[in-house]
Amino acid sequence: MTRQPWRGVTRFFSRAAGRRIERRSRPRDVLARSRHPLGRRDTSFGVATCDGPRVSAILRLGDPRLRAIARPVDLAAPEFPEAVARLHRALADFRAEHGFGRAIAAPQLGIDLRLVAMNLGDGPRTLVNPEIVRHSDETFTLWDDCMCFPELLVRVRRWTSISIKSLDEEGRLHLRERLPRNESELLQHELDHLDGVLAVDRADGPDAIVTRVDHDREPGRYATMVDR
Ligand SMILES: [Zn+2]
Secondary structure (H helix, E strand, O other): OEEEOOOOEEEEEEOOOOEEEEEEOOOHHHHHHOOOOOOOOOOOOOOOOOOOOOOOOOOOOOOHHHHOOOOOOOOOOOOHHHHHHHHHHHHHHHHHHHOOOOEEEHHHHOOOOOEEEEEOOOOEEEEEEEEEEEEOOOEEEEEEOOOOOOOEEEEEEEEOOEEEEEEOOOOOEEEEOOOOHHHHHHHHHHHHHHOOOOHHHHOOOOOOEEEHHHHHHOHHHHHOOOOO
16 A cells, blocks of 8 residues: 555555555544544544544454354344444445445444345345355455455455345345355355454465555565465
8 A cells, every 4th residue: 555645645456346446545633633422533444534423433353343143133123224224324435435345244333233235336235134055166265355454455265156145124035146256255255244253264374464555565476376
């Protein structure tokens, strides 16, 4: 990552977007002044902004709430609609701020529910109680990233294709079979969050965790270390 603090521009390679990203970042003094409602500095993505704190704080690696096994969703529970709204708002905020971000799982916001919000560019979609029902024998490796530790990339091994079932917000069952590779690996990542599993737990080998800064210095070399 190349930081130019006075011009406020950050460039980095995003696995999520599959390309190099350039985004405008806030000057450090603005970040330093931004305060959490409880009075502490909050370094979570999407919280410290020039407009004040956002409601959709994404938890950071190390927060024990990321390690809990999430509860199945009860569609009739009074907290369900607000949880869905918070999740989509957080994803939209992240996309607006960073220019990428395809999905977010409820535990990333400290919401103890088996719930994933997605947007692959075709509009928001909600996956309630999603489950992998089938997967390919074939696997592949990739550099994975996560909104909970965006400064790291982790080489992980994922199934090349999965089939998944989930409910939508109205309780209708959806079965999506033999998903393509990019959606498969994304959903394996998000469903791991529902079980308290993070990409760092799946680090594939002793050289499988790298800072984004180091990766972006030699993207060609790191590209040779994964299947794609
Ligand atoms: Zn993640």
